Amino acid sequence: MDKILVGLKRVVDYNVRVRVKSDGSGVETDGVKMSINPFDEIALEEALRIKESGGASEIVVVSVGTSEAQQQLRTGLAMGADRAILITTDDAPDVLSCARALLEIVNREDPGLVIVGKQAIDDDNAQTGQMLAALWGRPQATCASKIELDGDKAIITREIDVGMERIEIDLPAVVTADLRLNEPRYVKLPDIMKAKKKPLDEIAFAELGVEAGPQIAHSSYEPPSERDKGVMVDDVQGLVTSLKDRGLL
Amino acid sequence: MSRILVIAEHDGSTLNASIAKTVACAAQIENAEIDVLVLADAAGPIAAEAASLASVSRVLTIESESNAHPLAALLAPQIVAAAQNYTHVFGPSTTFGKDLMPRVAALLGVNQISDIMSVAGSHEFKRPIYAGNVVVTLSAPADVIVVATVRTASYKAVATGNSAPIESISVDADLPTHTRFVDAQAGSSDRPDLQTAAVVVAGGRALGSVENFDLIYTLADKLGAGVGASRAAVDAGYVANELQVGQTGKIIAPDLYIAIGISGAIQHLTGIKDAGTIVAINKDEEAPIFEVADIGLAGDLFTVVPELTEALG
Numbered sequence: 001m002d003k004i005l006v007g008l009k010r011v012v013d014y015n016v017r018v019r020v021k022s023d024g025s026g027v028e029t030d031g032v033k034m035s036i037n038p039f040d041e042i043a044l045e046e047a048l049r050i051k052e053s054g055g056a057s058e059i060v061v062v063s064v065g066t067s068e069a070q071q072q073l074r075t076g077l078a079m080g081a082d083r084a085i086l087i088t089t090d091d092a093p094d095v096l097s098c099a100r101a102l103l104e105i106v107n108r109e110d111p112g113l114v115i116v117g118k119q120a121i122d123d124d125n126a127q128t129g130q131m132l133a134a135l136w137g138r139p140q141a142t143c144a145s146k147i148e149l150d151g152d153k154a155i156i157t158r159e160i161d162v163g164m165e166r167i168e169i170d171l172p173a174v175v176t177a178d179l180r181l182n183e184p185r186y187v188k189l190p191d192i193m194k195a196k197k198k199p200l201d202e203i204a205f206a207e208l209g210v211e212a213g214p215q216i217a218h219s220s221y222e223p224p225s226e227r228d229k230g231v232m233v234d235d236v237q238g239l240v241t242s243l244k245d246r247g248l249l
Numbered sequence: 250m251s252r253i254l255v256i257a258e259h260d261g262s263t264l265n266a267s268i269a270k271t272v273a274c275a276a277q278i279e280n281a282e283i284d285v286l287v288l289a290d291a292a293g294p295i296a297a298e299a300a301s302l303a304s305v306s307r308v309l310t311i312e313s314e315s316n317a318h319p320l321a322a323l324l325a326p327q328i329v330a331a332a333q334n335y336t337h338v339f340g341p342s343t344t345f346g347k348d349l350m351p352r353v354a355a356l357l358g359v360n361q362i363s364d365i366m367s368v369a370g371s372h373e374f375k376r377p378i379y380a381g382n383v384v385v386t387l388s389a390p391a392d393v394i395v396v397a398t399v400r401t402a403s404y405k406a407v408a409t410g411n412s413a414p415i416e417s418i419s420v421d422a423d424l425p426t427h428t429r430f431v432d433a434q435a436g437s438s439d440r441p442d443l444q445t446a447a448v449v450v451a452g453g454r455a456l457g458s459v460e461n462f463d464l465i466y467t468l469a470d471k472l473g474a475g476v477g478a479s480r481a482a483v484d485a486g487y488v489a490n491e492l493q494v495g496q497t498g499k500i501i502a503p504d505l506y507i508a509i510g511i512s513g514a515i516q517h518l519t520g521i522k523d524a525g526t527i528v529a530i531n532k533d534e535e536a537p538i539f540e541v542a543d544i545g546l547a548g549d550l551f552t553v554v555p556e557l558t559e560a561l562g
């Protein structure tokens with residue numbers, strides 16, 4: 001195929017323990033480490049491997065976000081993507097609008113495959129790939145742990161609750177990457193230098209002519225309820241007694 | 250009044266346990282009429298199970314060969330057609346529901362709410378974000394249909410004993426041919442299902458090998474427990490992927506969870522927050538798992554676990 005499009009979302013790094021703002025109006029993200037959503041690194045790695053084995057000729061990474069998402073796109077370029085597109089917007093769009101914006105890019109770029117993450121670890125929505133596939137009228141294969149391309153078709157192995165499932169889809173299609181699809185490569189310093197010269201186009205979200213979806217309002221943010229502090233026991237006998245006391249044995 | 254359509258997950262013959270919990274969430278909405286939609290090849294026994302759930306008004310079935318396997322691309326247009334007179338469409342936030350419901354929402358032109366953990370009103374819900382570190386309250390617009398998945402670990406199954414009427418319906422929907430089921434490989438296990446087991450014993454990276462994981466199975470069998478694992482244990486190949494507990498695996502709420510050789514990363518903890526009692530066995534007294542454990546035992550699992558198994562007789 002010609003082209004694979006990969007979605008890269010800028011998110012709070014998975015190692016950061018986020019906190020709710022004291023007034024409950026949102027999540028504290030000032031000065032917090034930001035990264036590519038881990039699942040999107042996996043999505044990009046897969047696209048790169050497909051290209052390296054001759055299955056595709058160009059990898060385009062796309063992000064919807066503030067201009068700061070340039071950093072994540074540059075990292076994507078350093079990993080090996082050929083080109084980047086940043087759809088700039090100051091306020092985080094709802095998922096449907098984001099999927100509609102991605103569809104615009106899909107229509108312009110005409111990729112043979114779109115790979116996104118199975119979920120973004122900030123909002124934990126797990127929706128964008130499926131919405132894009134629906135709007136595009138194309139197949140979706142979520143939670144992929146293996147992609148086998150075969151001409152204008154692909155067999156996708158999916159991680160499902162009872163084990164694994166394989167489905168066959170016609171291309172183009174949207175695939176969402178699960179944890180065990182691959183292990184993403186590390187970026188090397190020379191690649192970071194090279195990435196600076198690769199094209200990164202910015203398009204204003206407003207210019208795409210995307211209709212905003214019906215908005216779901218986020219009215220308040222709060223920390224989760226804490227579990228009560230437990231007890232430490234000294235040995236197995238103590239554990240067994242403690243379990244018996246609670247009526248669990 | 251709210252009219253809620255719950256999409257049934259099933260394996261072709263039995264209703265998935267997540268549905269009784271999804272109905273429980275729907276039933277928290279005041280003045281709601283709850284219908285369950287079963288899309289299947291042969292809906293009979295599945296529909297009968299759904300009809301027995303308390304709070305269910307009607308069970309609707311759409312039977313066709315193309316519904317033999319749950320392919321979102323085929324199910325979604327049928328659900329959209331069936332959902333016309335409803336105010337809400339709910340599915341479980343299992344892999345099935347997460348795959349399907351966003352596709353339904355996009356076809357309906359609305360946003361979707363993931364992982365409802367509590368109901369504050371017919372259009373107001375709470376859900377966890379950032380791996381459960383934050384709980385956000387959402388209000389959906391009242392003039393469009395609400396499409397949502399329900400975090401099943403937050404709900405107890407509704408009772409059975411109901412006998413709601415079952416109706417076969419047909420819908421006018423164009424089904425694509427671009428997506429085809431090939432095969433499925435279910436992990437074979439006689440142990441209780443991880444998502445519904447009252448007791449779960451889980452092992453982490455510390456187990457170190459496939460063979461050593463037998464320690465976990467042996468203890469689980471003594472307790473009649475289901476078996477879970479951390480991502481590290483799954484990635485290392487000690488156990489199959491469907492045993493992963495956490496942010497990107499299964500979210501569970503057993504009465505008793507025993508974490509063995511698991512450090513307690515935030516991504517893991519979010520999967521067990523609703524467990525009744527959490528027991529942690531870890532040789533590192535500083536391990537974060539002890540911050541959430543109700544009962545902690547600092548020790549080497551290779552001596553503690555055989556001793557515990559022995560002590561259970």
Ligand SMILES: Cc1cc2nc3c(=O)[nH]c(=O)nc-3n(C[C@H](O)[C@H](O)[C@H](O)COP(=O)(O)OP(=O)(O)OC[C@H]3O[C@@H](n4cnc5c(N)ncnc54)[C@H](O)[C@@H]3O)c2cc1C
Binds near residue numbers: 530
């Ligand atoms: C995007 C993303 C999603 C993720 N999703 C999940 C998820 O869904 N579920 C999940 O579990 N993780 C998930 N993770 C991974 C998570 O961050 C941790 O890396 C993982 O949970 C660690 O697994 P572990 O506790 O088994 O291993 P480790 O963190 O290595 O902990 C091993 C523990 O065993 C103890 N130990 C060692 N030897 C012994 C012994 N002999 N006896 C007793 N104790 C011993 C150690 O003290 C240590 O605490 C995710 C990560 C990312 C980035």
Ligand SMILES: Nc1ncnc2c1ncn2[C@@H]1O[C@H](COP(=O)(O)O)[C@@H](O)[C@H]1O
Binds near residue numbers: 009037
């Ligand atoms: N703003 C965004 N920009 C680029 N890709 C995104 C964006 N939001 C979501 N995605 C992609 O969609 C996947 C699923 O995200 P979500 O539906 O938000 O959980 C992510 O892993 C990304 O690959």
